[in-house]
Amino acid sequence: MRETEVLVIGGGPAGLSAAVEAASHGCDVTLVDSDLALGGQLVKQTHKFFGSEAEYAGTRGIKIAKILFEELEAAKDRVTVLSNTTANGFYPDDGVVALVKDEEEYIRLRPKKTIVATGAMERLLPFPNNDAPGVYGAGAIQTLMNVYGVFPGERVLMIGAGNIGLIVSYQLMQAGVEIAGIVEFMPKVGGYWVHAAKVRRLGVPIYLRHTITDAIVEKGVVAGAHIQRVDEKGRPTEEIRKIDCDTICMAVGLIPTAEILWQAGCKMTYVPELCGHVPQRNAFMQTTNPNFWVAGDASGIEEASAAMVEGRISGISIARALGRIQGEAFQERYLELWQRLSNLRAGEVGAKIRSGLEKCSNCGCDWGEEA
Amino acid sequence: MPEEPQNIVVCRCEEVELEEIREWIDKGYDTFDELKRVLRVGMGPCQGRGCRDIILREISRRTGTPIAEIPCGTFRPPVKAIKVKVAAKGGDR
Structure with missing residues (x-):
């Protein structure tokens, strides 16, 4: 003792x-x-x-x-x-x-x-195929990239436009990774304006009032995602969009x-x-x-x-x-x-x-x- | 979120899917520990770190009970999985 x-x-x-x-x-x-x-x-x-x-x-x-x-x-x-x-x-x-x-x-x-x-x-979201290789939490992406110098993927869909989602998106771009878009359930960006402005200037679309419906899996790994617009009460609408990406990063809290x-x-x-x-x-x-x-x-x-x-x-x-x-x-x-x-x-x-x-x-x- | 939960893994350690959890909540298993006993959610290496939050939200959504009022389970040692031989030695008394 x-x-x-x-x-x-x-x-x-x-x-x-x-x-x-x-x-x-x-x-x-x-x-x-x-x-x-x-x-x-x-x-x-x-x-x-x-x-x-x-x-x-x-x-x-x-x-x-x-x-x-x-x-x-x-x-x-x-x-x-x-x-x-x-x-x-x-x-x-x-x-x-x-x-x-x-x-x-x-x-x-x-x-x-x-x-x-x-x-x-990290908070995780339940959606179909959320256990497929290529689905990460933002903390894991930061560890891979900033601590170990490992490339997480070629093209990332970010879920969550809070400070972590925005900062990690920018850091991924600095490392040469493409950001397919940032998905945010709320009607406005949750993080600081200055972080949002940085990624917007680089041409990254921020999909406000959207949610991820599922990960698309091909040959056992992430090959894309579907995102869906929600209405002002957060209910899903008919508008669904397919996003090409090989990585989905959750930054939802x-x-x-x-x-x-x-x-x-x-x-x-x-x-x-x-x-x-x-x-x-x-x-x-x-x-x-x-x-x-x-x-x-x-x-x-x-x-x-x-x-x-x-x-x-x-x-x-x-x-x-x-x-x-x-x-x-x-x-x-x-x-x-x-x-x-x-x-x-x-x-x-x-x-x-x-x-x-x-x-x-x-x-x-x-x-x-x-x- | 559409109500067609195919392959939505909630507890990764024990591979328990959302559909199964919903079925048991609807049967009246509406606390974390009850679901743990019937489904083994939260009994794997992460001890509920990945699934507890999702499950409490799901219970709340289906029963209408605020999360604050849902018993969120007992937290016993060990917090993280350990080798049995390490526990058996029991450390220096």
Whole structure:
């Protein structure tokens, strides 16, 4: 049995930030990540970030990962990193988290406090032949192309005109892949205008109020797709169009990854604005299980800038719960972080997030204020 | 979406198709765990990561129950498939 003060599950933007923040206040941290290398989605994000300067606006995701790795390196005396390690279960009876490293080693770890920063999984759509080779999620395409340098296909039909669909379409074109079109169920593009404008300038058709009806399969692989116009109520119309493509890429949203939170008995609420079941949390990102904190997409789908600040908020709050920082020193840093988070969520862009958070946040801190 | 669900795979791990899931929902199996017990959805290597969301939406569509009110199943360890020999060793006590 191993012990650690703080266990951080997930080494993406939220988990990395949480780990370095907690370590910077003197906590001993174990950071586990199921992937071979740390960084989460950042390592495939070759585009420049929006958001605010404090959260590296104008910097590419891959570079932000490097900045966080440097911080982690500076804190290496206090942080144990276990990559290729899955947090495979939490056992409430003895507070043990079961880790499986390299698929071979079973490690029992008992943390004092845990931050769940497990991120998200891709939403998939059910349509005929959706299991044929050539149908991908956008995250998989980004991994193939931006991490491993593998060409996903010659001609891609993108499903979803949110930011991920638009950005991945543009990146595919940069790599020399043709985009047959972008299909969007809603009457308008969901992503930022600037991303949509980039792909439109390159002549990519965006089919608004359309849905995919089926993948066309020839010789066992994707050879095209049918898309169908829907009316203003989302009902299918007679207008069906055949698209030639060898790849179909789904960018229709993400779902918070929350298994460990369920196992820890955290109170979970279904919040459509945050794209799934998310834990109730207080203003310290602490869940209803007083030993469990949450940060990033696992707490509701947002974006990496907010995930990094949430990671820091949970990191410093755990440091306080462990008695490593208190009083004014805590307050000053904590309030600064909250200000940064509020800035990211301000205005029209953050309206949906704010309304979602109202359903799962208890800013009155009725529970769990242990320090 | 037309109601002719040929070869719409919902649970890839256990190869369960939408049509089959709809039949069981209409028989009254309208929670995730009930469908899991009769069809094995969510019992493969991904433990429901690919299918749970689609199935909850389908239950909601067919029964008119909001997703928030549909029991979405029990999440037991292991989160990810592990080798039996690794589990049998049980780690350092």
